[in-house]
Amino acid sequence: MSKNTYAILGTGALGGYYGGLLAKAGFDTHFLLRSDYEHVRDHGMTVESIRGDFTLSADQVQAYGDPADLPACDVAVVCLKTTQNEQLPELLANCVKPDGVVLVLQNGLHPETDAAALVGEDRVLGGLCFLCSNKIGPGHIQHLDYGHIHMGVYQPEAANSLAARHFPGVVEDFNAAGIETINVDDLRLSRWKKLVWNIPYNGLSVVLNQTTDVMMADPGTRRRIEALMHEVQAAALAVDGKVIEDAFIQKMLDYTAKMEPYKTSMMLDYEAGRAMEIEAIVGDPCQAAKAAGQAIPHIEEVYSGLRKAAND
Ligand SMILES: NC(=O)C1=CN([C@@H]2O[C@H](COP(=O)(O)OP(=O)(O)OC[C@H]3O[C@@H](n4cnc5c(N)ncnc54)[C@H](OP(=O)(O)O)[C@@H]3O)[C@@H](O)[C@H]2O)C=CC1
Numbered sequence: 001m002s003k004n005t006y007a008i009l010g011t012g013a014l015g016g017y018y019g020g021l022l023a024k025a026g027f028d029t030h031f032l033l034r035s036d037y038e039h040v041r042d043h044g045m046t047v048e049s050i051r052g053d054f055t056l057s058a059d060q061v062q063a064y065g066d067p068a069d070l071p072a073c074d075v076a077v078v079c080l081k082t083t084q085n086e087q088l089p090e091l092l093a094n095c096v097k098p099d100g101v102v103l104v105l106q107n108g109l110h111p112e113t114d115a116a117a118l119v120g121e122d123r124v125l126g127g128l129c130f131l132c133s134n135k136i137g138p139g140h141i142q143h144l145d146y147g148h149i150h151m152g153v154y155q156p157e158a159a160n161s162l163a164a165r166h167f168p169g170v171v172e173d174f175n176a177a178g179i180e181t182i183n184v185d186d187l188r189l190s191r192w193k194k195l196v197w198n199i200p201y202n203g204l205s206v207v208l209n210q211t212t213d214v215m216m217a218d219p220g221t222r223r224r225i226e227a228l229m230h231e232v233q234a235a236a237l238a239v240d241g242k243v244i245e246d247a248f249i250q251k252m253l254d255y256t257a258k259m260e261p262y263k264t265s266m267m268l269d270y271e272a273g274r275a276m277e278i279e280a281i282v283g284d285p286c287q288a289a290k291a292a293g294q295a296i297p298h299i300e301e302v303y304s305g306l307r308k309a310a311n312d
């Protein structure tokens, strides 16, 4: 097992699940928490998972309520919502060693840019998390489905960067912890591919107030989903020259049809009155497509529906 140490920045649905698995596997893992810091410090964490429930006692969780107290780690894992990224200067100030790296596990077209601006592009890794997880109470994570990660370096052309040198060890650690992690050469293409799912389902879940199963059961909504997916495919090509095959769109439709009925994170945020990740997931791709001259009417319609929902 590697000697990498990990700082989990945001112990929510995703950070609690992956960080919990790393700690359970024996990796030196440090958890930054906010609202449930005292609870986790005193009682530990519980993960209910389709792969097997587990608990980490208070002694097994190295919990921190103040980012200034985090030790400098080899890998800082950004597990905040992108809407909370304005906190990154404070959160990343102490927790990464000078030769350490930042792994960004958020959704969006380019959520790595905020961390990269702080630590340098050559020290950033990104991961696309195919995970259905919710935080259902203090220190209480419910893992409902999937969980694999597609991970890559943010600056693939820099073959000898700190990120490139750390990358194999991080992938190995995650796999050793039971997190299936697949090495991707083209993180940017992977991000566009993830948006093929996130833009239609996250967006429409709020605009239509529906779970994935309800959306998939309605032929009109399914056509709208497919149209959105094809616009993401066209945007990826126009903006970055990235090719997404039609077969991939079909795969995402099949994947969702087989998924447990799912309330997207955007829908959960909307219902709870929290900020939604509208810009990272829909606004940034919209802006990039428009700048490249690519028409994306369905995506723009979803974007304005989301902005309206956020302001109501
Ligand atoms: N959940 C999932 O299944 C998936 C999520 N993602 C992506 O992962 C990212 C994280 O999502 P998710 O885990 O669902 O979000 P959550 O809201 O569950 O987790 C974010 C956590 O960050 C914590 N946090 C925010 N600011 C601070 C701070 N200053 N100090 C300490 N903790 C802080 C929050 O604390 P508090 O509890 O106090 O709010 C919260 O627990 C998003 O980009 C999402 O799109 C991607 C794929 C699947």
Ligand SMILES: CC(C)(CO)C(=O)C(=O)O
Pocket (backbone or CB within 6 Å): 107, 129, 130, 131, 132, 146, 197, 198, 262, 264, 265
């Ligand atoms: C697509 C899904 C729901 C599960 O793979 C996910 O990863 C997300 O919410 O971003």
